[in-house]
Amino acid sequence: MDFIKSAVASAISKGPAFGYTFGDRVDIDESIWTLYNGTKREDGSKCSIFSFDITANKSRLPLARNALRKLRTLRHPGVVKVLDTVETETYIYIATERLTPLSWHVKRKSLTEETIKWGLHNIAKTLKFINADATSIHGCIRPASIYFGESGEWKLGGFEALSSMKEDDAVLPTYGSIIPDSNRYMAPEVSKGGWEVIRQNPIHVVDAYNFGVLIFETFNGGFLGSDQLGQMKSIPPSMHQVYKRLLNPSPKARMSVGQLLDQGRRIGGFFQTPLIQVTEDIESLGLKGDTERDDLLGKLDEVADDFPAEFFKLKVLPELLKSVEFGGGGAKVFGTVMKIGAKLSDEEYDSQITPVVVRLFSNPDRGIRVCLLDNLPLMIDHLPQKIVNDKIFPQMVTGFTDLAPVVREQTVKAVLTVVPKLSDRIVNGELLRYLAKTANDEQPGIRTNTTICLGKIARNMGANTRGKVLAAAFARSLRDPFIHARSAALQALAATSDLFTEDDCASRLLPALCPSLIDKEKVVRELAQKTLDIYVARIRKLTQAYPDTVPPSPALNTAGGNPAPRMGTPANDTSWAGWAISSFTNKLAAASGEIQSGSNGQAPQPRPSSVPPPTALKADKPGPSNLKSGMTLTKHSASIPAIVSPDPAADFGEIEDFDDGWGGFGEDDTNKQEEDDPWDEPAPSASKSSAAGTKSYDDQGEPDFAGWLAAQSGRKAKKSPLPKGLTKSTVPKTAIAKTPSTRPAVGARANTTGSTATTKKVVVPAKKVAPKAEMKSNEEEEDGWGDAW
Known part of the structure; x- marks a missing residue:
């Protein structure tokens, strides 16, 4: 093996430049060619290389040159695609798309009936083109001449004997006898009269007979000789009639491949299978109506397991993407795209699907936007973070302010999917500003989903942002008239309890939670009790380590070091x-304005300010x-x-204006608290005070x-x-x-220097x-x- 590679490399170095590298050798049946896997040097793409050694097979050189010439000039979707060719005095190289011999699968009997019919249909169309349109005879139809292409379709090769009967120097009549294994596949009339007989019969007769042998071999897994052709047990019953007509001993009565194709395409024919119909209809998907498109997609789901994966990647997927982007395919077509995309590698996904997804997000059609948001969980793992931040999210945020509620709701739900790919700057800035608007949406479902979304993305927020944003947002939701919004706020508070400091729990969250304990809905009351227990437990755990009392500050001690006396409850009065x-x-006593001197004449001790x-x-x-x-x-x-x-019936939540966001994402907390402090309100007017003073007050027996x-x-x-x-x-x-x-009145300073009161x-x-x-x-x-x- 190494010797062959070195020989090939040395031959290339002496001949014209060949931009392909030889890889492993591929085993094929008897052929004049040696097949290698190869790669293109320019971009590393895969290919196959057919190599012919002139010095070793000089007698078959006319067949190799005929194949080279026909492959250069003949172009058809069912023919092997040629990339490049090189011919020298010592070798001939033909670089083609990456191919796999059909004979491998035939010998292993790994092909299903539907797949075989699909492949025979492709070869029949190609043969019809060669016989009818090109007026030529292939002369070498067999599994060794057929390959699986990159898309999984059957491709026809083996053009060593391809001949046009209009040519005087046709290769087949002259060199047909030196074709490898020609005796086993030879038609009856050729066996009797030689290859010159083909000039006296219709063009299609040789290829029709060989096509009949191909049917037998693919369904039975092999072919040894013409004695086996009468065994039709493995051939589908619907094909028995045409199979016999293809193998008719009389050339004049033999069915052509074109006639077989027309008969198989009739209603109820053997070529009327979902696999074949999908193949033919997929190319015109963008031109079909909604009903026809839905039928085609239904069939595509049914035959997904029968199709080779490569066929979906290279044939079906491009047509589906065109239908979504330009043909109005909609959500159903895009759903099929996502199923195929799940089987793609990251490189294939980036090259085929990602560019289309980016373009679709800029499409103003609401149906496409909702479809993209629904399928975002299937795409997000394949999308790079830079693409999400720079191209997808700027288009996605337009859904937060869309007039259609369904678009706003789907956009909020999609935040959970996309937030792991967003930068901290976007999460703590632009995203929270949009969520602040949807938290006040007119639709209660959108408000509820926003609360749930905030609870789930809380750990993606910055530590300096999450506390005030979540506290304000959840406090707002606790006052929501929609029961599910209140329930969502309580559940979110319970789930994010560890993200708040104990000070926030005691001063901000517990006061907001307490009104829910007397909610009219039992579900809310029960949730409120459970959530309240979580926060109280946190505060209780913190205060367990607190001392019983706090000693006075050293600054308040006297010069002698004795602390000032603490004012409290008398020891004899509990x-x-x-x-x-x-x-x-x-x-x-504090209002007298002067400090009395001590009875012993000593200077009075300073007192605490409180x-x-x-x-x-x-x-x-x-x-x-x-x-x-x-x-x-x-x-x-x-x-x-x-x-x-304060009036106990007053709603403290109204102090915080939630319509302008959640306290301004960059504002100082201290200023905000001062602005919202209910105790800084000016005093009521004198008339109100006097009116309030006239109320009777029940002293409850107190002095x-x-x-x-x-x-x-x-x-x-x-x-x-x-x-x-x-x-x-x-x-x-x-x-x-x-x-x-x-x-002393406010603003007056007490005189503490004198000794008289x-x-x-x-x-x-x-x-x-x-x-x-x-x-x-x-x-x-x-x-x-x-x-x-």
């Missing part, structure tokens, strides 16, 4: 009322009367906003602190009772000076609104009041 009274008294200073009490009379006299409240300016408890304090202050004027939260009433423009228990005279404008920051500080100090009640 009731709720005792805590409330002590806390309330301490807060009132603990109010003690109240200045009169020392002349011990007992409860002194305590009462030191707790008179001074009215403050009306400009200080009252602490108004009347408002009346008690008013009685001790010496004021007998009519005063409205304090509502819950101790809403402050208006004060005169000029605060009363030197009132021991006067609390006096307050500086402060003038507060009647209608001036305090700055927002100071308002917050005052409200923080007064939180204990509202909480105590």
Whole structure:
């Protein structure tokens, strides 16, 4: 074998340039040619090379040259395709498409009946062309002259004896006897009278007889001699009649191959098989109507197992792609394309299907777009990431804003398929902006699918983006009137619980989840309970490692190193009322404006900012009367906003505007929270406050602190009772000076340098609104009041 390759290589080096490389030798039946597998040097494509050694077979050189000349000039779809030829004094090379000998499959009996009929049909069409149109005789019809082409179709070769009877120097009458194995396939009249007899008979008689022998050999797996031709057991019964007529001993009565072809194509004929019909109709697929196209595709699915895989790749697939792109094939044709594409290699897929898919995504037809999105899971593994990012996704996003709801819905569903191939920049930017719009779609199904989509692509988002986007999106879906949207939000929250921090779980997600516990739908309530348990378990696990209390900051310690005393519940009073009274008294003492010196003459210890200073009490009379006299409240300016408890029926979700996206994907979280803080709303007007103050308040048996304090202050004027939260009433423009228990107005600074419990005279404008920051500080100090009640 190595010797043959080296001999061939040396012969090529001495002759004309031949742009093909020899590979393995292919075993074939007796022939004047030696067949090799080869490759084209330019692009590495596969081919076959027929080699004829002139020095070794000089007697058969006329047959080799005749084959070379006929293959160059004869062009037909059923004839072996020639790529290049070279002829020198020592050799003849013919490079053709990659071929496989039919004799291999015939000997193994690996061909089905339908496949054999399909192959015989192709050879019959080629022979009809040679006999009728080219007025020639092939003279060598047998399995050794027939090959499987690249598409799996049967191709006719063996043109060594191809002769036109119009030529005086026809090869067949002269050299027919030296054709390899000619005696076994020789027609009866030639056996009796020699090859010159063919000039006296019709052109088709020799080829018709050989075609009859071919039928016998392909169905029986071999042929030894003419004595076997009467055994028709393996031949389909529908072909018995034409088989006998092909082998008729009388040349004048012998059926031509063209007549066999016409009879087989009749209704109910042996050539009326789905495989053959698909082959003939596939070329005109783009011209067929919807009904005819559907019928053809149905037949194509039925015979898919009988067709060679190469036939689908090289013959059926190109026609289907043309029908989808230009012939209006639609979803059914594209579905068949995807079935064939699943059998292609990556290189074949990139060269045949990917360019068409990219062009189809830019097609404005909605039917094609929906078809592409439906079949995207079958394509995505074959599509390179660069193609998806640069060419497919920019066209795909137009479906998010399409007028047809079905296109929008399919686009949202397709995100799950395409997101692994998208870059982080696209996922965290453009994709989320489009999903923010579909989350507010008018169609409830699209909103629901968007929520599901966000839950499934959560781990593809950036760590800095997913928290605020998912929290805002799921909170919006929890308020959706569509039950399935709410259910999807709860399930998505449960599935993505590990992606949120414990702070977000406690401050953002649990408040949004709680209203679902009283949802009108039982399914939602049950899901809400399960989801809530997941988040509470996370928070409980975190707080298990927390200390019981947090020590004060070192900055608050005194110079001597002793921490300031903590204000809390008295040790001898564990009731709720005792805590409330002590806390309330301490807060009132903080309004005196001065810090009393210690009884031992030492400097007062600094107090924590969260603990109010003690109240200045009169020392002349011990007992409860002194305590009462030191707790008179001074009215403050009306400009200080009252602490108004939020309406429990109000919908907190309305504070977050979801129509503008999910909080702006690049905005600062702190600013957003400040903008959305419900507690930063301005105070209600004075008329509303006074109206609210006239409501009766049930003290539930608790001490009347408002009346008690008013009685001790010496004021007998009519005063409205304090509502819950101790809403402050208006004060005169000029605060009363030197009132021991006067609390400084907002914006006034307490005098802490003196030793007497006096307050500086402060003038507060009647209608001036305090700055927002100071308002917050005052409200923080007064939180204990509202909480105590």
